[in-house]
Amino acid sequence: MSRTDRRAWKSARTLADLGQLTADWLEGRRASQPGYMPNCGPDEETAELVPSLVALNRAGFMTTCSQPGVAETGYDGAWWTQHAAVEGYLTDRVLYRRILDAAEALAHVVVVDDPQTGRRDEVVVVTQRDGEPYTAFGARPGPRDMRNLYGALHREARRELAGAIHLAVIAPYYGPASHRALWRSLDQVTGLEPSDTDDDQADADDDQEPAASR
Template identity: 50%
Template sequence: MKLPWMKRAERRLWKAVTTVADLGELMARWLEGEIASRPGYAARYGPDEETAHLVPTLAALCRAGYVTTQSQPGFAGTGVDGLWWEQRAAVDLVVTDPELLHRLVDAATSAGMVVRVNDHRLDHGQDEPVIVTTCDGEPITAFGGRISRANMAVQWPELNRDLYDQVAHGRYVSIVAPEYGLDGERLWVVLDFLTGLRRREPHDPWARSAG
């Protein structure tokens, strides 16, 4: 399926990748601003401004075999609408390697994160979604939950058939901080330890809070 808003050269770029490692590299380059468009996202738009400080963490995950699809930072405060907004730090990823999946889930659960793992091919046994954003105490958005075939096609419209099959047979993982607000930003430290982007230092307060 060709999306008219993605330039022909960009479509060829994404269509040419054949491995999850190559897909992760392109996603990392999109996060870093080297590529203007990515599948399943508005053309010539990069990551949201609120996630700019997460780019190194997300790019490292993509290059380590964990392809990120959406994320948000922890936040608590008054929005431009004058209402009280709270967010949990959260990220959605596609993982096709069972060993990498085990490492990710083990690291996240050991640090006290909320983990959801879903397989879009299953009609039952799916993990329930997790509320990640509230406005004046009312739930607004959630991460995780069942992924339909239609959603899968919308998320990865530009991949070649073989790579699409690999991604479709992967596990869709949501990692969510249990805390709302800035305390939940320790999630990114946990993930940096996982990819090796960050090393544990004796006097690093984030290392202690990240478990």
């Protein structure tokens, strides 16, 4: 990691600071982020998700991992199925409630680890290779992993992460259709897309007859 990036991450004190820096990394404004290969940007499959991830990070949900929903033959000739999913940390309980409400409305799966309430859900397999489990989301890193991932951060930022809610939101089915539903619902939470209520109101406004001219 460059000295400039190291200083930037070291200056972060809050989860909001970390989210802003993560958004900068996603958009290519930062070359590196903690816990990731230095001078490497997001994975190729993340490219289409960048606007959604940036919006989540700037809203207060610091994302640490995400994936699109797919059902296809992979690079190795095996059949890969992925549930669209995202996970990370947040301390804003209003945002947390909004994400949970959006997930519940569409039957998305949530995995919560909340130090404040003691809730700790089981991890969920999100990727399979030829029908065998390959990747799971929802596991909160332990103390040793946290030191390895975020040891370069200021202690106040590490304290924020330790007390934050660790949240994963997962599409209930694998493949593109469920992928679109998951990311659209998250975009509505962050305001990147209008909510269904806004769409309904716009349709209602369009249906009204124009007022008579005077």
